[in-house]
Amino acid sequence: MRRLVLPGLLVFSLVTLIVCPLVGPHTLSLDGLRGVGNDARIFWELRLPRVLLAWITGATLSLCGMVYQAIFRNPLASPDMLGVSTGAAFGAVLAIRLGVTFTLFGIIPGISAAAFIGAVAATAVISAVGTLRRGGMSEASLLLGGVAVSFLFGSLNMILQYGGGYVDTFRMMRWSMGGIQAVGFVPVLAAFPALAVIFVTALAFAPELDLFTCGENIAAARGVSVLRLRRLLFLAVSVSVGMNVALCGPIGFVGLLGPHICRMLCGGGHRRLTWSSTLFGGGFLAVCDTIARTLWAPAEIPVGILTSCLGALFFLWLLMRRQAPS
Amino acid sequence: MTAFLEVLNLGLTLDGREILHGISCSVPRGECLGVIGPNGAGKSSLLRCLGQVHRRYSGDVLLEGASLRSLSGKQIARRIAWVPQGGTDSLPFTVRQFALMSRYPWKEPFRGETTEDVRIVSRALRLAGMEPFAERPMDLLSGGERQRALIAAALAQEADILFLDEPTSFLDYRHQVETVELIGRIIRDEGRTVLLITHDINLALQCSDRILALKGGRALLQGRRDDFLNEELLSSIFETRFSFVPVPGGALPHAVPRGDFR
Numbered sequence: 272m273r274r275l276v277l278p279g280l281l282v283f284s285l286v287t288l289i290v291c292p293l294v295g296p297h298t299l300s301l302d303g304l305r306g307v308g309n310d311a312r313i314f315w316e317l318r319l320p321r322v323l324l325a326w327i328t329g330a331t332l333s334l335c336g337m338v339y340q341a342i343f344r345n346p347l348a349s350p351d352m353l354g355v356s357t358g359a360a361f362g363a364v365l366a367i368r369l370g371v372t373f374t375l376f377g378i379i380p381g382i383s384a385a386a387f388i389g390a391v392a393a394t395a396v397i398s399a400v401g402t403l404r405r406g407g408m409s410e411a412s413l414l415l416g417g418v419a420v421s422f423l424f425g426s427l428n429m430i431l432q433y434g435g436g437y438v439d440t441f442r443m444m445r446w447s448m449g450g451i452q453a454v455g456f457v458p459v460l461a462a463f464p465a466l467a468v469i470f471v472t473a474l475a476f477a478p479e480l481d482l483f484t485c486g487e488n489i490a491a492a493r494g495v496s497v498l499r500l501r502r503l504l505f506l507a508v509s510v511s512v513g514m515n516v517a518l519c520g521p522i523g524f525v526g527l528l529g530p531h532i533c534r535m536l537c538g539g540g541h542r543r544l545t546w547s548s549t550l551f552g553g554g555f556l557a558v559c560d561t562i563a564r565t566l567w568a569p570a571e572i573p574v575g576i577l578t579s580c581l582g583a584l585f586f587l588w589l590l591m592r593r594q595a596p597s
Numbered sequence: 598m599t600a601f602l603e604v605l606n607l608g609l610t611l612d613g614r615e616i617l618h619g620i621s622c623s624v625p626r627g628e629c630l631g632v633i634g635p636n637g638a639g640k641s642s643l644l645r646c647l648g649q650v651h652r653r654y655s656g657d658v659l660l661e662g663a664s665l666r667s668l669s670g671k672q673i674a675r676r677i678a679w680v681p682q683g684g685t686d687s688l689p690f691t692v693r694q695f696a697l698m699s700r701y702p703w704k705e706p707f708r709g710e711t712t713e714d715v716r717i718v719s720r721a722l723r724l725a726g727m728e729p730f731a732e733r734p735m736d737l738l739s740g741g742e743r744q745r746a747l748i749a750a751a752l753a754q755e756a757d758i759l760f761l762d763e764p765t766s767f768l769d770y771r772h773q774v775e776t777v778e779l780i781g782r783i784i785r786d787e788g789r790t791v792l793l794i795t796h797d798i799n800l801a802l803q804c805s806d807r808i809l810a811l812k813g814g815r816a817l818l819q820g821r822r823d824d825f826l827n828e829e830l831l832s833s834i835f836e837t838r839f840s841f842v843p844v845p846g847g848a849l850p851h852a853v854p855r856g857d858f859r
Contacts, residue, residue: 305818318708370803474707478698478701478704479701481698482698482701483697484689484690485686485688485698486684486686487683491650491670492678492679492680492681493698493702493754494669494671494673494702495670495701512773524803532829534689538689539689539690539692540690
């Protein structure tokens, strides 16, 4: 049964990548895709890049959630909870408030650059809190530090939104809801490094992540340098999250949901979990984004709203289903 | 007596509080040192220093004459395997998967498990009597089975030295006896050196060649096992009156704490 999980998820991901670009308010004719007409332009310049960006984003967030959950030994740890997303949002909101219009290197929008700086700032604050404490950071203190930083940046965001004009405030709110936007393949290429960083990290440190799951004591007893490695992994994940959130805004619950479902499907080993989280997270967000842009077409629901709604309901179900600890 | 593991004047201060003070002891190869003492005597802290989890201790820990300070976590784990207290934390792996994870210190990066790893793990499971449970999830084991699985995993780590932290607490009588027998096999048949931490004086007497008594972070006494068959001595270590009761057919008397019970 479990041997079928990875091939199954691979098929799921491939099917979403093929089917999702074909779905939309404008029905594409398959013959039109080869030419240079409207159908081809809609497919190659709008829909396929968007589906690919959604897939990469879902895979990245899902992997980031998996690593966070392992190093904190906490099922609630996820990119949107640990302050990194909120820090990125603060960067973006501040850029909007200041009316930033520049473009970095000709391709990276100023808002994305600001969001990335915000994510890095949040990561730095959390790490500093953990490092300045003598004796290193325990799982719990780093986690709580992340939550505290998240609230801090959240309140700063609200101050900026409260003080902004109507147009700015709407743009800030819209950014904070998260969404996949792509015209052409530049955003897709921009999103790829984040996925590469977290995927290689997760695969390289799969045995260590397994041992982290067993708790600090056992990990240390097997020779893992717990404190140093946790800091390293925390930085790798946070940089990946920051790079992704900078492009797509905070998209909630994908990082929480993906690894949870995969753990139920194929167990706790992180080598398999890395592959399955990538495939599931990618396919899941590609489907969600397709629903988000077709459900009320021609209007769009920000995909972050959809994933948060689904994710919250899923989490309630998970809580009710979970057995009380013995 | 040639010292295999040697502790020299070890001290530990955490948050300005002195946890351990001037502890020296040595363990010959293939012997068991029992470390006893009341709760809070510093037993677990001593183990953490020896296993290099706390590295900010003063003094030194020598293994075959070489300091452990300069070794990396993986290098330490090749020499010292550690069985932590049983606990109830979720371990979302089967017994065999969990034991295979003990091969970590010997693993090359990006490599899966080798046939050698599989063989070593099977042998460790057999030794601990855990072969019938190999495919069971760790979370569904009873306390006694879980303890044996933890010991089996530590054996699979193939280190010369085994640290056992309160291996029989929370176990029923049958599992206590089985665990003691298993520890005996590990020392006798496997030739491993064991450090056994416990507040249970009878467990220490049954398993150890030598005993170190800690109290308030200091070494109260260190000596041969038989030196501790002394009621006054035990009473001063544990601040409770003790009596030794002879066990029919057994060589060792049983230490019984005395109180004003009904």
